Amino acid sequence: MNRTIKYLVNDGLPLTFVVFYCVGLALFFSPLTHELFKLVTPYTLVLVTGAIFSHHNGWSLKTIIVLVSIFVVSIVVEIIGVSTGKLFGVYEYGRGLGYKIAEVPIVIGLNWVFLVYTSNSIITKYTSKNIPIIIGAATLMIVYDIILEKVAPLMDMWQFSENNPPISNYVVWFLLALIFNAAIQYFKVNTHNRPARWLFFVQFGFFVIIIIHNLYFQK
Numbered sequence: 001m002n003r004t005i006k007y008l009v010n011d012g013l014p015l016t017f018v019v020f021y022c023v024g025l026a027l028f029f030s031p032l033t034h035e036l037f038k039l040v041t042p043y044t045l046v047l048v049t050g051a052i053f054s055h056h057n058g059w060s061l062k063t064i065i066v067l068v069s070i071f072v073v074s075i076v077v078e079i080i081g082v083s084t085g086k087l088f089g090v091y092e093y094g095r096g097l098g099y100k101i102a103e104v105p106i107v108i109g110l111n112w113v114f115l116v117y118t119s120n121s122i123i124t125k126y127t128s129k130n131i132p133i134i135i136g137a138a139t140l141m142i143v144y145d146i147i148l149e150k151v152a153p154l155m156d157m158w159q160f161s162e163n164n165p166p167i168s169n170y171v172v173w174f175l176l177a178l179i180f181n182a183a184i185q186y187f188k189v190n191t192h193n194r195p196a197r198w199l200f201f202v203q204f205g206f207f208v209i210i211i212i213h214n215l216y217f218q219k
Contacts, residue, residue: 014198042098042107052196074112078104089166096156116180118200121191138177151207
């Protein structure tokens, strides 16, 4: 039993993510458990983010400050965005991401940290040069956001007033992604983390499946 648990927590974590999100799909698609899915979504994000950070190498006060700063700044920017409609467009958060402060779910800050860290981890696997890492990771985050924007209303996470996000949403997303990834590179935060890379793609695939299902099976 101990050996099995050790495998799931370490070498088997990517496979655990696949199984975990397959269960999530089953909960989402079943009318009997759809509301339960919405209820557990914020806790799921906390759980999987905790799992990848348990595999982070090189914890230091500097790393903690950088990640916490990304968390705080992203929430402040989201609060400004929701209250003014000037940054991302006019939108509001639903119930799908849990407890809110000033109409912004706390977990949204964790989502920014997750995306910056995992996208940075993917690009640093292929290059060690700062500029390609910063631009490449920010680009990955935009691609992820394009998919996420299609899923968010279905999961009651957030909704834009005109259904489709304006261009400003993606522009601000990209600028923030550049700034956050630049901070990761400037302060030399180590993002070499195999489970983090896996989680990015597993979660991306999870959203793509929901979009395909909604397009072709929800007539």
